[in-house]
Amino acid sequence: MTSSTSSSSSHKDRVHDPSKRTAILVTYPDQFVIDEAVGLAEAADYEVLDIMTRRYLSRSKYGVGPGQAEKLKMLVEESGAEFVVFDEKLQSNQLYNLAGMVGREIIDRERLILEIFSRRASTAEAKLQVKLAELIYEMPRAKAKVRLAKVGEQPGFFGLGKYEVDVYYQAIKRQMTTVKQKLQDASRQRELYRAQRRKLDMPIVSLAGYTGVGKTTLFNRLTGESKEISSNLFTTLTTSTRSLNLDGFKILFSDTVGFISRLPTYMIEAFKSTLEELTYANLILLVVDASQPLEDLNRRYQSCIEILSELKVSPAKVFLVFNKADLLDESQLNLQMLALGATPEGSVAISAKTGLGVEDLLGKIRDTLFEPVETQISLEPSDAAHLSAQISWLKTQGEVAINKSADGRLTINVKSNSWTIERFIKSVDEAKAKPHG
Ligand SMILES: Nc1nc2c(ncn2[C@@H]2O[C@H](COP(=O)(O)OP(=O)(O)OP(=O)(O)O)[C@@H](O)[C@H]2O)c(=O)[nH]1
Ligand SMILES: [Mg+2]
Incomplete structure (x- = not known):
C-alpha cells in the first residue's frame, strides 16, 4: 500500500453485498471529508472497497496527477471495483481522460449527489427537481461529447457517434424546457398552498440543518408522524408540514431536505422551491449534531450558515438546536455550545431520540413567536x-x-x-x- 492510499479494515474486510455496486473512492486526506464521502457513496448504494486520498483533485488532465491515475488503475484492477467515485467536481475532459485511463466509469461528486437524490425523490416535484439538476449537470458534458465525438470513438461516453450525440444534445435542451415549465406549474401550486396557509394565521417554524442531524426524528416526535428516519444521508427530500399546538398557541411545523458541504449552487437552484420554504418561515430551527467532534460540528454548521445566507434567510430568525445531547455529558455539551458561540437565548440542547430538552425547546419557540x-x-x-x-x-x-x-x-x-x-x-x-x- 502506498502512502497515497489508505484502506481501513472496515472497508476491505467487509463481505461484498452483491446488490451493491463496488467502487474505489478518491477523496481528500482529511477524516471529515473521507467520512462524508463514504457516507455519500453508501447512500448511493456503492460499496467502497478501497480509498485513495490526494491533496489535489482538480489537476487538469485526470483530476489527480498522471502517476496517481496509474496507481488508481492498479487499485481498480486489484480490487475488481466496478466504478470510481471521485469526491470532486470533474470537467468532461477530466472525466473522459480518467475513464480512459482506469477503464471504469467515473462518478464525480456532483453525479454522486444526483444519484442519491434520484433514488430518494418520491414526490412528483422532487422528481422534477432532480431531473432538472441532472439536465443542468449533463448540459456542458453533452457539449463536450459533441466535441469529442468528432474526434472519434469514445469509450466511457456510451460510444455515441456524432449524429447521435447531436440528437442527444438537442434532446437535453428540449427536456430542460419541459422540466422547467412543469416546475413552474408546481411552484404556482405551492404559491396557492402558501396563500391558503397564510389564511390559517399560524406562524411557520421550519427545521433546517445538515443531513442526518435528526430533523425528521424531532419532527416525528413533535407531530406524532412516522416519516422515514435513517442513518443514510439525504433521507428526506420533500417538505412535510403539520400543525402543532403549543399550549393553545398554534404553529405550522416543517421538515425539509438536509444540507451538505460543497453543495453546488445549481442544486440549491434546482431545489429552490423546496428550500424556499425556509424563506417563508417565521422561525428556523437550525439543528446540529452535538455529538460530532468539534471540528466537524463547526464545519457543518458553517456550511449551513452559508446555504441559509445564499437563500437570503435573516440570521435573526435562526434558532440553534443542539441535538443528540443524549450522547454527551453536560460539560462536553457546554463546550460544544460555547465553541459555536451559542447563547442561552438563541439555542437549546435536546435529544430528539429520548425527548430530553424538547419541552424547553417548545417553550422557547412559544416565547419567540408569541411574545x-x-x-x-x-x-x-x-x-x-x-x-x-x-x-x-x-x-x-x-x-x-x-x-x-x-x-x-x-x-x-x-x-x-x-x-x-x-x-x-x-x-x-x-x-x-x-x-x-
Ligand atoms: N443518539 C441519538 N440519535 C439520534 C437523535 N436524533 C436522531 N438520531 C439518529 O440520527 C439519524 C438521522 O436521523 P434523521 O431524523 O433521519 O435525520 P435528518 O436530519 O432528518 O436527516 P436527512 O433527512 O437525511 O436530512 C438516525 O439514525 C436517528 O436515529 C438523538 O437525539 N440521539
Ligand atoms: Mg430527514
Whole structure:
C-alpha cells in the first residue's frame, strides 16, 4: 500500500453485498471529508472497497496527477471495483481522460449527489427537481461529447457517434424546457398552498440543518408522524408540514431536505422551491449534531450558515438546536455550545431520540413567536392606500389604534404578538415592492 492510499479494515474486510455496486473512492486526506464521502457513496448504494486520498483533485488532465491515475488503475484492477467515485467536481475532459485511463466509469461528486437524490425523490416535484439538476449537470458534458465525438470513438461516453450525440444534445435542451415549465406549474401550486396557509394565521417554524442531524426524528416526535428516519444521508427530500399546538398557541411545523458541504449552487437552484420554504418561515430551527467532534460540528454548521445566507434567510430568525445531547455529558455539551458561540437565548440542547430538552425547546419557540409586543408603525400616504386588506387583518390580531394625519400619513399603534407584527411588516414591505397601477 502506498502512502497515497489508505484502506481501513472496515472497508476491505467487509463481505461484498452483491446488490451493491463496488467502487474505489478518491477523496481528500482529511477524516471529515473521507467520512462524508463514504457516507455519500453508501447512500448511493456503492460499496467502497478501497480509498485513495490526494491533496489535489482538480489537476487538469485526470483530476489527480498522471502517476496517481496509474496507481488508481492498479487499485481498480486489484480490487475488481466496478466504478470510481471521485469526491470532486470533474470537467468532461477530466472525466473522459480518467475513464480512459482506469477503464471504469467515473462518478464525480456532483453525479454522486444526483444519484442519491434520484433514488430518494418520491414526490412528483422532487422528481422534477432532480431531473432538472441532472439536465443542468449533463448540459456542458453533452457539449463536450459533441466535441469529442468528432474526434472519434469514445469509450466511457456510451460510444455515441456524432449524429447521435447531436440528437442527444438537442434532446437535453428540449427536456430542460419541459422540466422547467412543469416546475413552474408546481411552484404556482405551492404559491396557492402558501396563500391558503397564510389564511390559517399560524406562524411557520421550519427545521433546517445538515443531513442526518435528526430533523425528521424531532419532527416525528413533535407531530406524532412516522416519516422515514435513517442513518443514510439525504433521507428526506420533500417538505412535510403539520400543525402543532403549543399550549393553545398554534404553529405550522416543517421538515425539509438536509444540507451538505460543497453543495453546488445549481442544486440549491434546482431545489429552490423546496428550500424556499425556509424563506417563508417565521422561525428556523437550525439543528446540529452535538455529538460530532468539534471540528466537524463547526464545519457543518458553517456550511449551513452559508446555504441559509445564499437563500437570503435573516440570521435573526435562526434558532440553534443542539441535538443528540443524549450522547454527551453536560460539560462536553457546554463546550460544544460555547465553541459555536451559542447563547442561552438563541439555542437549546435536546435529544430528539429520548425527548430530553424538547419541552424547553417548545417553550422557547412559544416565547419567540408569541411574545407580546407593543410597537408603532408609520405608513406613507402612498403606501397606506394599498394596505387596507393588511390593516384589516392586523385589526383582527390584536389591539390596534390608527391615527391619520392631515397629509394622509398613518400611524399605527399595535399590541400583539411578535410574529403577527413581523408578518404585518413583511406584508407592508411586499406591498411597497409591488408596482401599483
Ligand atoms: N443518539 C441519538 N440519535 C439520534 C437523535 N436524533 C436522531 N438520531 C439518529 O440520527 C439519524 C438521522 O436521523 P434523521 O431524523 O433521519 O435525520 P435528518 O436530519 O432528518 O436527516 P436527512 O433527512 O437525511 O436530512 C438516525 O439514525 C436517528 O436515529 C438523538 O437525539 N440521539
Ligand atoms: Mg430527514
